[in-house]
Amino acid sequence: MNAASGSVVMTAREAMRTAMSDAMRDDPRVFLMGEDVGEYGGCFAVSAGMLAEFGPERVRDTPLSESGFVGAGIGAAMAGMRPIVEIMTVNFSLLALDQIVNNAATLRHMSGGQLGVPIVIRMTTGGGRQLAAQHSHSLDGWYAHIPGIKVLAPATVEDFRWMLKPALADPDPVIIFEHGGLYAATGDVPTVDPGLPLDRAVVRRAGRDLAMITFGGTLPTCLAAADELATDGIDAEVIDLRSLRPLDDATILESVARTHRAVVVDEGWRSGGISGEIAARIMEQAFYELDAPVGRVCTLEVPLPYPRHLELAALPSVERIVGAARTTMEGGEFVGATASAAPGRTVPR
Amino acid sequence: MNRLDTDARMARLRDMVLMRRFEERCAQLYQQTKIRGFLHLYVGEEAIAAGICRQLRPGDAVVATYREHGHALMKGVPIGAVMAEMFGRVDGCSGGRGGSMHLFDAEHRFYGGNAIVAGGLPIAVGLGLADRMNGRDRVTACFFGEGAMAEGEFHESMNLAALWDLPVLFCCENNLYAMGTALGRSEAQTDLALRASGYGMPAWPVDGMDVEAVHAAAERAITHVRSGAGPAFLELRTFRFRAHSMYDPELYRTKEEVERWREHDPIDTLAARMTADGELDDDAIADLEAEADTAIDAAVEFADASPVEDVATLLRHVYAPDHRTEEVTA
Ligand SMILES: Cc1ncc(C[n+]2csc(CCOP(=O)(O)OP(=O)(O)O)c2C)c(N)n1
Numbered sequence: 001m002n003a004a005s006g007s008v009v010m011t012a013r014e015a016m017r018t019a020m021s022d023a024m025r026d027d028p029r030v031f032l033m034g035e036d037v038g039e040y041g042g043c044f045a046v047s048a049g050m051l052a053e054f055g056p057e058r059v060r061d062t063p064l065s066e067s068g069f070v071g072a073g074i075g076a077a078m079a080g081m082r083p084i085v086e087i088m089t090v091n092f093s094l095l096a097l098d099q100i101v102n103n104a105a106t107l108r109h110m111s112g113g114q115l116g117v118p119i120v121i122r123m124t125t126g127g128g129r130q131l132a133a134q135h136s137h138s139l140d141g142w143y144a145h146i147p148g149i150k151v152l153a154p155a156t157v158e159d160f161r162w163m164l165k166p167a168l169a170d171p172d173p174v175i176i177f178e179h180g181g182l183y184a185a186t187g188d189v190p191t192v193d194p195g196l197p198l199d200r201a202v203v204r205r206a207g208r209d210l211a212m213i214t215f216g217g218t219l220p221t222c223l224a225a226a227d228e229l230a231t232d233g234i235d236a237e238v239i240d241l242r243s244l245r246p247l248d249d250a251t252i253l254e255s256v257a258r259t260h261r262a263v264v265v266d267e268g269w270r271s272g273g274i275s276g277e278i279a280a281r282i283m284e285q286a287f288y289e290l291d292a293p294v295g296r297v298c299t300l301e302v303p304l305p306y307p308r309h310l311e312l313a314a315l316p317s318v319e320r321i322v323g324a325a326r327t328t329m330e331g332g333e334f335v336g337a338t339a340s341a342a343p344g345r346t347v348p349r
Numbered sequence: 350m351n352r353l354d355t356d357a358r359m360a361r362l363r364d365m366v367l368m369r370r371f372e373e374r375c376a377q378l379y380q381q382t383k384i385r386g387f388l389h390l391y392v393g394e395e396a397i398a399a400g401i402c403r404q405l406r407p408g409d410a411v412v413a414t415y416r417e418h419g420h421a422l423m424k425g426v427p428i429g430a431v432m433a434e435m436f437g438r439v440d441g442c443s444g445g446r447g448g449s450m451h452l453f454d455a456e457h458r459f460y461g462g463n464a465i466v467a468g469g470l471p472i473a474v475g476l477g478l479a480d481r482m483n484g485r486d487r488v489t490a491c492f493f494g495e496g497a498m499a500e501g502e503f504h505e506s507m508n509l510a511a512l513w514d515l516p517v518l519f520c521c522e523n524n525l526y527a528m529g530t531a532l533g534r535s536e537a538q539t540d541l542a543l544r545a546s547g548y549g550m551p552a553w554p555v556d557g558m559d560v561e562a563v564h565a566a567a568e569r570a571i572t573h574v575r576s577g578a579g580p581a582f583l584e585l586r587t588f589r590f591r592a593h594s595m596y597d598p599e600l601y602r603t604k605e606e607v608e609r610w611r612e613h614d615p616i617d618t619l620a621a622r623m624t625a626d627g628e629l630d631d632d633a634i635a636d637l638e639a640e641a642d643t644a645i646d647a648a649v650e651f652a653d654a655s656p657v658e659d660v661a662t663l664l665r666h667v668y669a670p671d672h673r674t675e676e677v678t679a
Contacts, residue, residue, distance in 0.1 A: 039601045040529025063499030063535040064466050064527060091465065095500070130386035130437075132448050134464045302664050306386060306448030307437035313660045 006191050012154075013046050013183040015161035016122075020047065020084060023168055024054055027082060030168060033060040033069055034086030043088045044124060044183055070096035070121065074104050074173075077119040082168050087123040090177065091137050104173040105148030117173045120164065125153075125177040126217045126267055128315055133303035136311075138267040140177045140216060141274025144244035150174045151244040152198060155219035157187025159242060166198045174198075179217030179267075201248035203255065207237035210261035210328055213252060213278055215241040218265045218316050225321035234329055244274055249281055256286045261328045263295040265316050270298035292331040295324040351565040355628045358619065361560045362629070364399040365616045367641045368419040371428070374645050375418065375435060375449075379595055383653075384435045386448050387464075389416040393558075393590035396615035397522055398423045400563025401490055401583075404571055410458040410476050410489040412469040415450035416522075416589075417462055420492055426454040428644055429651035438655035445658055446666065466527075467493060467500035470519075474506045477515035477580070488574050490518045495584075496527025498544070499535050507548040507582070514579035518570055519545070521582065522557065524589045529601035545582035557585030558613040561622075588613075 010018070023030045032047060032054075038061040041048035051059040062069040066087060073085035087093045093100070100121065107115045127136030144151040152167060152174060154160045160178070167174040196202070204219065205226050214222045219240050226236040237255050241248065256262050262282055266275040279294040300314040327334065353361065372390045379388050391398070394416075402411060402423035413420040421431050426442050434441030435449050443453045443462070451462040460476065463469035473491035480487045497503050498521065510517045521541055525532050538544045545552035551573060555566040563585060570581040588610035592599055623629035 036529045039531075039534070041598070041600055043528070061530055061534055063530065064496045065499045065501070067501055068499075095465075095502070130448065132386060132446070132451055132464070134450070134468075135387070300664060302667050305446045305663070306451070307445050307657060308385065309660060310437075310446075310658060310663055313663050 470506035552582035557587035
């Protein structure tokens with residue numbers, strides 16, 4: 001640790017572990033529950049070592065019963081606990097959707113405000129590891145469709161370290177999507193809570209020419225794309241949304257008002273995705289600021305295939321982001337589904 | 350009582366040796382990065398696929414999990430197509446799109462390759478339902494781990510199959526650990542056959558390390574299911590000798606426990622029995638191994654020679670070819 005600067009270098013996985021351990025030391029109501037979080041040390045080694053410190057009551061291994069233990073987390077939260085429920089990956093959260101959407105998201109409203117569900121549900125998300133169609137989903141934006149839950153997507157090690165605390169303090173259900181490709185990332189993390197509000201987007205790279213709006217696993221891809229664009233003299237601003245629900249409209253709009261162009265990058269599919277929501281908000285609130293249509297780079301409309309070259313072609317890439325940014329700079333339109341496909345097939349103005 | 354004749358014993362030994370050596374090659378190919386993604390090996394559990402799948406008829410169906418290479422081979426999926434699938438090549442049994450966890454072969458009625466725990470069970474129920482509605486004399490064998498028995502989908506599927514008298518054979522491969530979770534930390538009732546019988550179907554435990562015992566149990570269970578009397582459940586007691594997948598520090602079990610189970614290696618067990626009965630000698634074992642290696646070498650060669658798919662066809666297979674929507678034709 002560097003005491004003088006008050007920061008420490010760690011991996012994202014260590015950052016989340018530190019956050020969970022801190023929370024459990026500080027508050028006896030907090031406990032962790034999920035498949036293989038204890039004895040196995042966590043499927044992605046996020047909770048490694050926590051069983052030894054906190055014991056099996058508070059680092060609670062569950063059977064393969066996603067609907068059951070997520071629902072149990074909801075019940076425990078209603079009864080005064082502060083559960084952190086880990087669903088191994090978003091893919092398996094589909095078995096718990098009923099509990100999340102029909103219970104966690106609605107109980108406060110249905111009960112006329114009598115009940116609250118202060119639960120944190122963490123899950124790994126995303127593709128890119130050749131795990132094929134059933135193990136590569138990016139449904140973060142899909143969850144963000146649901147009023148009553150909050151949806152977070154840490155993209156930096158600092159956020160892996162410091163998002164959990166305010167999430168646990170929140171009186172309502174919070175889902176944290178942790179992109180599997182980020183766990184090994186290292187970063188400098190402040191040792192003291194920076195106190196950043198959960199619903200605030202952050203500009204990770206300032207730029208004048210266009211706003212690149214993204215979150216989670218595609219932030220590093222966007223930063224790399226921005227670097228490449230810079231060599232062409234295009235100065236992209238990169239916005240890390242951090243929260244998908246609520247969305248920080250103000251930060252997006254402020255950037256668009258300066259840059260007059262925007263590209264949204266989302267690892268989810270394009271149709272019905274959060275990228276469309278963001279583009280619509282820009283259109284609704286900043287239409288006259290725009291010098292070009294809002295571009296989108298999303299995963300192509302196909303279940304993710306196993307072969308590496310096909311998977312990479314389906315996922316947002318530096319190349320596709322750079323292509324979309326150039327199209328935006330030229331004022332070009334994105335034709336139909338090609339907006340999310342190969343760059344180049346566009347109609348210049 | 351369970352004793353098979355010499356030819357049948359030899360055939361099952363050949364099957365198990367093939368599966369074992371196939372997967373050991375897969376592990377090497379994984380290290381060489383020819384195979385990627387998740388790879389779950391069946392090493393130690395081969396007696397189950399050999400004892401059950403080999404008794405199925407070509408028209409019968411198999412539904413399995415991500416740990417399904419052995420079941421695919423035993424159901425007749427060509428070995429080259431299985432290997433090519435693991436390589437992600439166009440000649441793979443799923444055209445390369447699925448990989449190790451998603452082997453499919455409609456012709457051989459091999460319905461996956463399902464990587465969501467318990468996700469295959471309702472599908473097996475549906476296959477059985479269609480057979481029953483069409484009066485077809487077919488059986489669907491559904492394989493899953495004991496970990497799947499904690500899922501709601503297990504409960505719902507067992508109940509549906511029993512309620513509707515469907516021709517489904519539920520085969521629970523109880524290898525005692527679901528990833529790192531020991532049976533006793535997953536199930537309140539660890540007598541799995543007892544639990545299954547609560548759904549109103551015959552259910553009993555079987556020594557899953559003894560291919561002759563598996564064969565005998567499967568024969569009885571398949572006869573029951575095929576007779577139209579409804580589903581049956583087998584708890585096949587077994588052990589996986591290797592890690593859950595290729596990334597697993599195995600903190601949850603001891604080396605001693607693994608070693609104890611290795612003493613019950615299904616291949617060694619049958620080979621020893623056959624040797625004692627004068628049906629097998631060292632040369633014959635070496636021959637079986639060489640035969641397996643020849644087949645595996647050919648499969649690897651086939652997979653290596655198979656082309657990778659052109660990116661231009663990336664958006665295929667989302668809908669039936671003549672029912673594409675505007676969205677997917679881009
Ligand atoms: C619904 C669901 N939850 C979690 C997982 C992650 N996972 C894959 S295999 C596995 C263990 C399954 O154990 P078991 O059913 O006993 O089968 P085994 O792997 O031992 O053959 C887990 C937890 C998954 N694939 N699907």
